[in-house]
Amino acid sequence: MAEESKVILHGMWASPYAKRVELALELKGVPYEYVEEDLVDKSELLIKHDPVRKKVPVLVHNGKAIAESLVILEYIDETWKNSPKLLPDDPYKRAQVRFWSKFIQEQILESTFQVLKTEGEAQRKAVDEVYEKLYVLGNGMKAFFTDGSNPGFEENNAGILDVVFCSLFGAYKAQEEVLGLQFIVPDKFPVLYSWLITIVELEAVKKVAPPHDKTVGILQHFRRYALKSSTAT
Ligand SMILES: N[C@@H](CCC(=O)N[C@@H](CS)C(=O)NCC(=O)O)C(=O)O
Missing domain, CATH: 1.20.1050.10 (Glutathione S-transferase Yfyf (Class Pi); Chain A, domain 2)
Structure with a gap:
């Protein structure tokens, strides 16, 4: 487990992209805070963390923001190395x-x-x-x-x-x-x-x-x- 981790996920309950990240965090057993976004009135934090796309999901790990669901899934796997391995070794x-x-x-x-x-x-x-x-x-x-x-x-x-x-x-x-x-x-x-x-x-x-x-x-x-x-x- 990564040390001193503060993990925040900006998501929207019906977003398939955000669900992926929730599921990956759940599978890895990573504790996180969840922020439900209103996509017609996005939070300032979401816009600050993802000024390029202004979309969910955004994962904020110890203050650093990561956007794009597939990128986030790989980040999770590389950061929390416990099983399950989300990507194969080969x-x-x-x-x-x-x-x-x-x-x-x-x-x-x-x-x-x-x-x-x-x-x-x-x-x-x-x-x-x-x-x-x-x-x-x-x-x-x-x-x-x-x-x-x-x-x-x-x-x-x-x-x-x-x-x-x-x-x-x-x-x-x-x-x-x-x-x-x-x-x-x-x-x-x-x-x-x-x-x-x-x-x-x-x-x-x-x-x-x-x-x-x-x-x-x-x-x-x-x-x-x-x-x-x-x-x-
Ligand atoms: N390719 C992106 C797609 C993310 C995406 O389209 N998110 C939608 C919700 S399903 C969104 O935030 N839409 C808000 C907007 O377009 O303003 C990913 O995989 O993360």
Whole structure:
């Protein structure tokens, strides 16, 4: 454990990016203070700590601020070296974890937002795009898991990839309720499905997961707002 640590996390309960950091701190057993941000009226401290993006999450460790969720996850792993190791020791496996985490962040997350923001034909197209990307991820994970890189089947071997995947699909029941469809369809994506249902059972995940009804509420709100804005333009 790092000595004399004062850790503050600026987050927002529904942010998948902030959830990743909460989950990583929880898995590592790092005590921290949590500051819930109102994203329409951000705190002066958030703006001071992240003047470039002014976004959550920001982790402040002994007065030093770190922004960008994937950067923060690596910082946590390098600072608190106790298990679980969030990144593998082997450089090649580490590179794979970084590659697939970015793939989830840059490709899949954006496409799932499109599904939430559209309806009718546009939504069908967006869903197909998510499925294409999940198919690629599923194949990638099959290869990754079978070479001995276990996904987080236990609290003590969960890593960055588990955290990133879970931050996007951990609330899959709420997503299904709001959208009336499944992203991680068991028959289409068996590896991803068994990975997901295993991760959501981890104690740390249950601890940081927001309540189902609250998540349904914000997804519905976000969807209504996005659909209204698109018909207004
Ligand atoms: N790439 C960033 C994305 C962070 C992000 O987009 N955060 C959103 C909340 S989900 C935010 O703070 N939005 C406020 C704004 O854009 O003003 C990360 O991984 O940390």
